[in-house]
Amino acid sequence: MDKEKYFTLIWITFFILVDYFFRNNIKAKLIVKGSLVLIIFLRILKII
Numbered sequence: 001m002d003k004e005k006y007f008t009l010i011w012i013t014f015f016i017l018v019d020y021f022f023r024n025n026i027k028a029k030l031i032v033k034g035s036l037v038l039i040i041f042l043r044i045l046k047i048i
Contacts, residue, residue: 011040
């Protein structure tokens, strides 16, 4: 497994865990989802 797939897998796992733990906290979920989308977008553009 290459670095790109490994990094993406970690982020997806992190996202699922955060979604599970903060299911009652809308503000925390919005912050996490926003940062996740931003990171995925930057990964696509190969900035990170």
